[in-house]
Amino acid sequence: MSDKFIKTDKAAQILKLLGDKTRLMMIQLMRHRECCVCEFQELFVMSQPAISQHLRKLKDSGALNEEKRGQWVFYSLNQSSEYFALIEAILGQLAKPNDALQKISSNTEGSDCGC
Amino acid sequence: MSDKFIKTDKAAQILKLLGDKTRLMMIQLMRHRECCVCEFQELFVMSQPAISQHLRKLKDSGALNEEKRGQWVFYSLNQSSEYFALIEAILGQLAKPNDALQKISSNTEGSDCGC
């Protein structure tokens, strides 16, 4: 709060979290809108618990907001997080997600997973 | 070269490397000038091989230049690296290294380790 700059220790922690292909892609997808867990399940070739655990790590760090609506859970970037500026700075250097992700990341209207 | 933006896979790799307190601090120290290995040895409370291994990982990624001069080895940020812009973007969000590091990081004249 008091300082918009992040100390090395904390920065290393969040960079380690972003240093995983799956989590980094999740963050990219959430850059412009919230995502429903089921969207990630469609995209990533891994079990549902694996996805849930990645999201939990990101949420525990404070980088994500979680919102339950009915039986669904939506995650989004927490713009109030101390890491938000860093995350934005990183995302600004990344190429757009391609292929399968394109469809979803370009759909800024919101999830169309049926939720 | 063809694209200044980094793909998610590669970005995750370099972020994982930066997601270690020791390596992130090394990179911070090299932000404005090259550093001699012996400088890191003075700073970090760990064995010489541990430091050597951290530097090798960073160098293997392409993020660092290595220059041998006499019996000393100097490392510096590789400004031609595909990761350079990303690294700079990250460093721009970090607080200045403090305490013991201050002395060294503010000494832009060069190493005074006796080399």
Added chain:
DNA sequence: TTTGCATATAATTATATGCTTATGTAATAA
């Protein structure tokens, strides 16, 4: 209330990581 769906948690396992000590190598000094 029972069933089903969406997601989370627990337990386990395989692999990766970061450190240590021991040893190797290359350059300088005696």
Added chain:
DNA sequence: TTATTACATAAGCATATAATTATATGCAAA
């Protein structure tokens, strides 16, 4: 040459990480 200094590499070990399967929870529809 031999010794010393600066650094790298190898091997081994303890811990961390990311995946899996099995199970639990919470909401909603029938």
